[in-house]
Amino acid sequence: MSTTDSKDDYVFPDVFNDPERDAFLYGTFPEGFIWSSATSSYQIEGAWNEDGKGVCNWDTFSHTKCSIQNGDTGDVACDSYHKYKEDVALMKAMGLKYYRFSISWPRVLPDGTLNNVNEAGIAYYNNLIDELRLNDIIPMVTLFHWDTPQTLEDLGGWDNEDIIDRFNDYAEICFKKFGDRVPLWITFNEPWITSVKGYGTGEFAPGIKEIGTKVYRVSHNIIKAHAKAWHTYDDKYRKLQGGKAGITLDGDFAEPFDRSNKAHVEAAETFLQFKFGWFAHPIFVNGDYPEIMKTKIASKSIAQGLGTSRLPEFSQEEKAYIKGTSDFFGLNAYTTQYATDATEGLSHPPSYWNDPDVKTWQDEGWPKSGSSWLRVVPWGLRRLLKWVNDRYHAPIYITENGVSTSDVFELDDQLRQKFYQAYVNEVLKAIKLDGVDVRGYTAWSLLDNFEWASGYSERFGMHYVDFNDPERPRTAKKSASLYSKIVKENGFVKEL
Template identity: 40%
Template sequence: MSDHLNIPDDFLIGTATAAYQIEGAVAEDGRGPSIWDTFCHTLGKIDHGHTGDITCDHYHRYQEDVDIMKQLSMDAYRFSISWSRIFPEGKGKVNQKGLAFYDRLVDSLLEAGITPFTTLFHWDTPEALYKETGGFAGRDTCYHFADYTRTVVNHFGDRIKNWITVNEPWEHATFGHLFGHHAPGKRNPWAFWRTMHHILLGHGLAMQAIRSEDSEAQAGLTLSYTPMHTRGTRPIDRDAEKTANAFMNGIAFDPVFKGQYPEVMWKRFRWFRPPVNEGDFDIIQTPTDFTGLNYYSREFVKGNRLVPGLRGSFVPRKPEPDPYQYTAMDWEIYPEGFSQLLMMMKEEYGNPTVYITENGAAYFDEERGGQVNDDPRVQYLKTHIQEVLKAKEKGVDVRGYFAWSLLDNFEWAKGYSTRFGLVYVDFDSGRRTIKDSGYWLQQQIARRGTLQSKQNNASLCSENQEAVRE
């Protein structure tokens, strides 16, 4: 495969982060704790006892990070706002110093010619609100989230025109409320589906809040996709594959695009259904301008009659020690999953405008002599962006790609044991070093549209030659 991906001129390239994973300064300038602060300081929850107390110290070093993005020629930057930095209690009095930090960040981005794409909720529910309402497991949180959204859009709407309401509802509901691996660390199947429903409802209410504050804003939500496959050939294997896809993907996509939960989920998991009020799906289906899509890998299932509801079980991964086949997260490298996702968006969900809001690979990178050679990540980015561009050529309305992540950062339950960044961070000194993958993406941006221009020129020359012959 050629190193040149032939990225079209109008295809946006950016990178992405999340507030708790990079900002640090968790107790500065009036910020209140989030559920992730509490979770990280609970013994045994995070690898090596790591926390996000300092992480990349982006709160103090944001200008350096913006300068790096400018150096890499990024078109856009997807970042999230810490809810508890704006509302320390999740509601009530606004923390002006919190707004001031994001004022500085946004103004710096615009000065550098970088378009902000701003996520309002990236899993960090304010701790005080969680204690009062149960977080998104409780319906009241949806309305507080809409109030927070209204405040933020009112303040930044003159400069931020691209908003993402919520990030990956399924992950927050599942890992935080069903499996307990993420904050708030619950293991409750009833809380899982309630949380799922209320985040989607909160998204719809937030969309309405955005519309009320800025009619020119472009807004949507970000959904994750993990294709579920089976190697089995029995009917029960196929049945498990269908149910697993409904559980992993349809439970988020179908309410937004079809106004209902997948039928197989609704029937088989009826005992865990969330309370759904009249009009909820109308709110969830509030029209969006785009959908953000996050994709990393696929999973396998096999039929198992002993597992109620799912009628299947996940097949444990057996990763090989090959960084070109599996990442440091033990995730299989499967770029073809992008084609499956994007063609699904076109054929099943009406071909909405989409952005790839996260995609990337974790490795155990090392800095040597001021350089970080991460060729496996270069190959990962190359093959995955190529699949996105193929889908675009097939008519999928995909407008851009955000690499995860700008910086090595706090990787949730993994702490600092793996690195996703285009930029290496020395967590002792805070020093940043651009990796080979960052420079590679910079080159792709610099060469964007060049092959397309050559093809257009060749076509024009051919037409002129035909005209001369005639």
């Protein structure tokens, strides 16, 4: 293990060249470190109405005029429903030993309930899992990556607490049917996105705009649904199947604009608590929301003329039930924000955005990507890993990390190659220099795919997919070779 301050060993030397922070670290990851890539069902599968699959909220949303850029949909996407063996072959060629994918709830239970079990959908996932295991690739399975059965959405979706039991039924049938070959389960992917973008801003399915109220009720139900599914696994399947179950949370790191300014430091912490702590504090700490959230939202709710806080309360029984319901911390991380304190905002109507009293922004000098929200800031990942480690004391699996480029045919994807080189190296630093317990790294994504409201205008894949060709051919980009080399060497071996 060694560092260097040679200009040649800074991945982004013109932007990030602090010898203490940015110098490249050579060395290898711990033995048994998990190397993976990821996708999600709606983004790659297609076959939206085939073989008995039910309609999901994203089918409905994408078929609604002006919801998705260029009128794109996930109707065909990468056609992985029919081409899964080809996808597994790509992973095999890269030397990957793990693959994170999600199961489509309405492909298994078309109306979201046990009243209608779709055997064709179960057969598809059995075939995919068997193909992975045949190629010595271990499945890491996400139960919910945003595709709610439309029948349940019509009943209120995640704002209707009945969905808690329906999700548990769905989770249990997955444990029963697939759990003998799946050692890692993720209940929810990025519940913040479901809450804030799905039910708050309306940018994502189901397109509801209630940013000050419904977002908190939806999150409340998601946390309880997660806890119930975890207990079902823990009580009935863990001993038999020997796996682990957890949740994946997403967010940007918040860097105090001035680390010597106490108000900036507190603002950055508040931002992170409103993003990660919203879900992580109940699950990993004490079964309840962070004090800063409870205090700020309650005081603002009263000032806004409401009789009770817009943030729901857990009962003492619920707190005990929720606490400790994750065997690991799944982390999706991409970028970083600067943070300062902001003037207290008592907006009418109330808004989640104003509740923290924090101002965030990104430095114009940080490298851009194909997404407006994503600037490349490698050192932010290391700092975020330490922040998570210090507060939640759980093994960390990085379940997504990657970068987008615009919709062009580009196989020598230099930005993505540099991104993986730099970000994976920051993970190595977090482990070796900071003592953070990181168990795995998952590159997003295996394939270019349907990028939600952006449609096919942004590409995150290590394999180029031609969406204009009915066959959806895949072509490896150079980032696939670079990532494969990191996997093979289990890190970074300095060439002499």
